Amino acid sequence: MSGTSGNKRGLRRLGMSEMRCRAMSNNKQPTTPIVHCITNYVVANFVANGLVAIGASPIMGDEEREVEDLVQLADALSLNLGTVSERTVRSMKLAGEAAVKKGIPRVLDPVGAGATAYRLEAANAVIARARPTLIRCNAGEAAALLGVEWKGRGVDAGTGEVDGATLAKALASKYATTVVISGAVDYISDGKTVLTNLTGHPDMTRVVGTGCLLSSLLAAWLTKDTSLETIQDGMFRYGRAGERAVQSGIGGFSNALLEALIDEEVYTL
Numbered sequence: 001m002s003g004t005s006g007n008k009r010g011l012r013r014l015g016m017s018e019m020r021c022r023a024m025s026n027n028k029q030p031t032t033p034i035v036h037c038i039t040n041y042v043v044a045n046f047v048a049n050g051l052v053a054i055g056a057s058p059i060m061g062d063e064e065r066e067v068e069d070l071v072q073l074a075d076a077l078s079l080n081l082g083t084v085s086e087r088t089v090r091s092m093k094l095a096g097e098a099a100v101k102k103g104i105p106r107v108l109d110p111v112g113a114g115a116t117a118y119r120l121e122a123a124n125a126v127i128a129r130a131r132p133t134l135i136r137c138n139a140g141e142a143a144a145l146l147g148v149e150w151k152g153r154g155v156d157a158g159t160g161e162v163d164g165a166t167l168a169k170a171l172a173s174k175y176a177t178t179v180v181i182s183g184a185v186d187y188i189s190d191g192k193t194v195l196t197n198l199t200g201h202p203d204m205t206r207v208v209g210t211g212c213l214l215s216s217l218l219a220a221w222l223t224k225d226t227s228l229e230t231i232q233d234g235m236f237r238y239g240r241a242g243e244r245a246v247q248s249g250i251g252g253f254s255n256a257l258l259e260a261l262i263d264e265e266v267y268t269l
C-alpha cells in the first residue's frame with residue numbers, strides 16, 4: 001500500500017469489481033475476509049460498518065454456545081473488552097482458543113484495562129487463552145497492562161511519565177506479540193523495532209469508538225500481511241481518513257469516516 005491521496009472511490013470500485021470478475025472467471029469466490037468480532041455494545045454498529053467500508057465482512061457474536069463455530073467461519077478474530085462481563089470473558093476465551101487452533105489472527109483491544117481491577121484481570125485471562133497476534137490500545141491501557149503508574153480515568157488515554165515508544169516495546173515483549181498504541185503519535189512495535197505514525201486528528205477522540213474500530217480493521221489487515229510496515233501504512237491511511245472526516249464536524253464524523261475509509265483506500269481487501 002502506498003500513501004496516495006485524492007478521491008479514489010471510482011478507481012476503487014472499478015478495482016474491486018475487476019477483482020471479483022477475475023475471481024469468478026477463475027471459478028473462485030472473492031476473498032473477502034470475515035472478521036468475527038466480540039466487541040462492546042457501544043461501538044458494535046460503527047465497527048461493523050467500518051469493516052464493510054474497507055471490504056471486509058463482519059460477524060458479531062458473543063454467545064458461548066456458538067463462538068467456536070463462528071471462528072470456524074472467520075479469517076480473523078477481534079476481541080474488545082469495552083463492556084466486558086463474565087459471560088463475554090468466557091466467550092472470548094473459547095473463541096480465542098479456537099482461533100489459536102485454527103491459526104487465524106487475533107486482535108485484542110483491552111478497553112479501560114486501567115479503569116478497574118476486574119478489567120485488568122479479564123484482559124490477562126483473555127490474553128492467556130487467545131494469545132493475541134496484536135494488542136491495540138491507548139497509552140493508559142498499555143500502562144495498566146504493564147503495571148506502570150498512570151493518571152487516567154475510565155476509557156481515556158490519560159497521562160504518564162513513560163513515553164509511548166517504550167510502552168509499546170515493553171508491552172510487545174511482555175506478551176510476545178505486536179502492539180499498536182494509538183494517540184497523537186501512534187507506536188507500532190514487535191518488541192524489537194518501533195515504528196511511528198503521525199496522521200490523525202485530536203478530534204478523533206471526541207467521537208467514541210475510533211480506537212475500537214481501528215482494532216477490528218487491524219484484524220482484517222492482518223489476514224493479508226502481518227509486517228510492521230504494512231500495519232504502519234494502514235495506520236497512516238486510517239489517520240488520514242480521520243483527518244478528512246473531522247472536516248464534517250463532530251456530528252457528521254462517523255458517517256464521514258466511513259466515506260473516507262473508502263476514499264483513502266485504507267486497505268484494498
Ligand SMILES: Nc1ncnc2c1ncn2[C@@H]1O[C@H](COP(=O)(O)OP(=O)(O)OP(=O)(O)O)[C@@H](O)[C@H]1O
Nearest residue numbers: 138182183184200201202204205208209210211212
Ligand atoms: N491527539 C491526537 N492527534 C491525532 N490523532 C489522534 C490523537 N489522539 C488519537 N488519535 C487517533 O485517533 C484514533 C483512535 O485512537 P485513540 O487513542 O483515541 O483510541 P481509544 O482511546 O482506544 O479510543 P476508543 O476507546 O474511543 O475507541 C487513532 O487513529 C489515533 O491515531
Ligand SMILES: Cc1ncsc1CCO
Nearest residue numbers: 040042082083111155209
Ligand atoms: C464509552 C465506552 N464505555 C465502554 S466501551 C466504550 C467505547 C469506547 O471505548
